[in-house]
Amino acid sequence: GAGVSQTPSNKVTEKGKYVELRCDPISGHTALYWYRQSLGQGPEFLIYFQGTGAADDSGLPNDRFFAVRPEGSVSTLKIQRTERGDSAVYLCASSSGLAGETQYFGPGTRLLVL
Amino acid sequence: KQEVTQIPAALSVPEGENLVLNCSFTDSAIYNLQWFRQDPGKGLTSLLLIQSSQREQTSGRLNASLDKSSGRSTLYIAASQPGDSATYLCAVSLGRANNLFFGTGTRLTVIP
Numbered sequence: 488g489a490g491v492s493q494t495p496s497n498k499v500t501e502k503g504k505y506v507e508l509r510c511d512p513i514s515g516h517t518a519l520y521w522y523r524q525s526l527g528q529g530p531e532f533l534i535y536f537q538g539t540g541a542a543d544d545s546g547l548p549n550d551r552f553f554a555v556r557p558e559g560s561v562s563t564l565k566i567q568r569t570e571r572g573d574s575a576v577y578l579c580a581s582s583s584g585l586a587g588e589t590q591y592f593g594p595g596t597r598l599l600v601l
Numbered sequence: 602k603q604e605v606t607q608i609p610a611a612l613s614v615p616e617g618e619n620l621v622l623n624c625s626f627t628d629s630a631i632y633n634l635q636w637f638r639q640d641p642g643k644g645l646t647s648l649l650l651i652q653s654s655q656r657e658q659t660s661g662r663l664n665a666s667l668d669k670s671s672g673r674s675t676l677y678i679a680a681s682q683p684g685d686s687a688t689y690l691c692a693v694s695l696g697r698a699n700n701l702f703f704g705t706g707t708r709l710t711v712i713p
Contacts, residue, residue, distance in 0.1 A: 491644075520700055529605070529690055529703030530645070543700060578644060589635060590701065592644040 489513070491593035493579050499599045500569055508564040508596045512581030519562050520590060521554055522578040530578050536562060537584065569600045603628045607691055607704035614681055615712050622676040622707045624691030629672050632699065636665050636676050637690040639706070645690065649676070681711045 492511045500506050512519050517538055522530035532546040536556045544554075551569075556562040566573055576597050580590040604627045614620050624634075633652050637645040649658045649665040651674070657666040664677040678685060688708045692701040 522701075522703075527705070529692070529705045530701070531703070532700035535700050546700065580645075589647040589650050591647070592637075594644040597642075 491579055491581055491591055493577075493593040493596050495596060496594065497597045497599075499601065501601050502569060502571060504569050504600075506566050506569055506598065508566075508577050508598070510562045510564070510579030510581075510593060512560065512562070512579070513591055514560075516581035516583055516591075517559070518582045518584040518590075519556060520580040520582075521562070521564050522580065524576045524578055524595070526575075533564070533577075566598075569598075571600050574598055574600045603631075603693060603695065603702040605691060605693060605702050605704035607689075607707050609707060610705065611708040611710075613710040613712060616681060616683060618681050618711075619677070619679050620681055620709070622678070622689050622691075622709070624674040624676070624704055626672045626674075626693050626702070628695075629669050630695065631669065631693045632696050633694050634665075634667055634674050635692050635694075635701070636663075636674075637692060639688045639690055648689075678709075681709075683711045683713045685709060686711050 494509045519536040521533040524530040535543040539559045551567045554564045576595040578595045580592045582588045582590045606625045635650045636648045651658045651667045662679040667674045688706040690706045691704045
């Protein structure tokens with residue numbers, strides 16, 4: 488079966504613009520995670536969905552960041568009024584939510600804010 | 602807040618050597634610990650997952666150990682190969698479906 492997919496693979500935008508990043512999790516996975524990875528760093532948690540609801544959004548840096556998962560499958564991470572500091576690789580992961588199950592990561596979206 | 606540290610930050614070894622990567626975490630109340638591999642420009646691939654009740658896990662040439670009480674894990678790679686060159690990331694979870702806390706990784710280069 489297909490793994491986690493993310494689109495676009497690369498996104499270049501100008502400061503102040505709005506962007507949407509999409510994640511397609513593994514079919515049947517109820518848990519979905521967004522992480523952000525800056526150059527030379529490990530991924531940092533942003534938000535976690537269980538089904539359609541955000542179970543933990545404590546990692547979102549500010550109110551410019553928002554994510555949805557309306558049907559419990561595909562998720563979209565939305566960034567308003569982008570800033571240069573938002574430039575990073577945005578990683579999505581999914582898991583079945585069962586005990587001991589690992590998270591499966593997508594290839595990421597590389598966002599560059601000019 | 603859970604903090605995860607990995608040393609060394611970079612490591613270069615000749616092909617065939619055995620090597621050890623280190624990971625430490627500040628809060629011992631973890632649910633599990635995972636080791637991931639990341640190739641340049643790619644996502645993460647899970648290598649080994651150790652539950653908090655376990656001491657070690659093995660997969661092929663890889664062996665990961667966990668000492669929860671001291672907040673440490675090691676990843677042992679036997680008979681290293683050039684294809685092992687990548688960044689290795691350690692991550693801990695505090696709950697069954699909770700988010701992961703990652704270290705900054707060790708960039709490994711295996712020289713043919």
